[in-house]
Amino acid sequence: MGLFSGLELNSMSDLFVAQIADLYDAETRLTSALPKMAEAATNPALRKAFQDHLRETEGHVKRLEQIWGLLGSQPSRQTCEAMKGLIAEGDEAINATGDSDVRDAALIAAAQRVEHYEISGYGSARTFAQRIGRTDAARLLNATLDEESAADAKLTQIAESQVNVQAGAR
Ligand SMILES: [Fe+2]
Numbered sequence: 001m002g003l004f005s006g007l008e009l010n011s012m013s014d015l016f017v018a019q020i021a022d023l024y025d026a027e028t029r030l031t032s033a034l035p036k037m038a039e040a041a042t043n044p045a046l047r048k049a050f051q052d053h054l055r056e057t058e059g060h061v062k063r064l065e066q067i068w069g070l071l072g073s074q075p076s077r078q079t080c081e082a083m084k085g086l087i088a089e090g091d092e093a094i095n096a097t098g099d100s101d102v103r104d105a106a107l108i109a110a111a112q113r114v115e116h117y118e119i120s121g122y123g124s125a126r127t128f129a130q131r132i133g134r135t136d137a138a139r140l141l142n143a144t145l146d147e148e149s150a151a152d153a154k155l156t157q158i159a160e161s162q163v164n165v166q167a168g169a170r
């Protein structure tokens with residue numbers, strides 16, 4: 001969220017809308033970043049994980065658009081400075097030179113920071129949705145949250161079973 005950039009929060013509904021606008025910006029940015037992560041990955045399982053999560057991320061954008069519809073609003077983006085920064089750090093891993101396994105480990109580390117950030121954001125948004133009685137929105141947010149957690153677990157599995165084993169031998 002572009003913190004304190006003219007945000008007026010008088011109710012939990014205001015806060016919920018602001019969080020959705022932040023997530024919508026973050027997810028939209030990720031749909032551009034993930035193809036580059038996939039292209040940079042050398043390990044085939046890692047590349048596939050990024051490609052699979054790109055498709056899921058496109059679904060996350062759609063779910064947020066559904067939520068805007070439920071709220072009776074047009075989709076709106078609030079610049080997510082944190083995601084901009086996380087993606088910039090991911091770019092450092094993408095552009096790094098050196099050993100391909102170590103670079104893959106760096107890509108995973110960058111990607112897991114993103115997933116944990118998303119898990120945190122969706123956890124809060126879901127909680128706010130429940131609090132204001134928007135169980136319809138909460139259900140959509142929970143579906144995305146489950147996919148973020150699964151993506152994070154998949155990255156851990158690829159790191160521990162393959163990439164870190166090879167990178168650790170360097
Ligand atoms: Fe996502």
Ligand SMILES: [Fe+2]
Nearest residue numbers: 115118148151
């Ligand atoms: Fe994600």
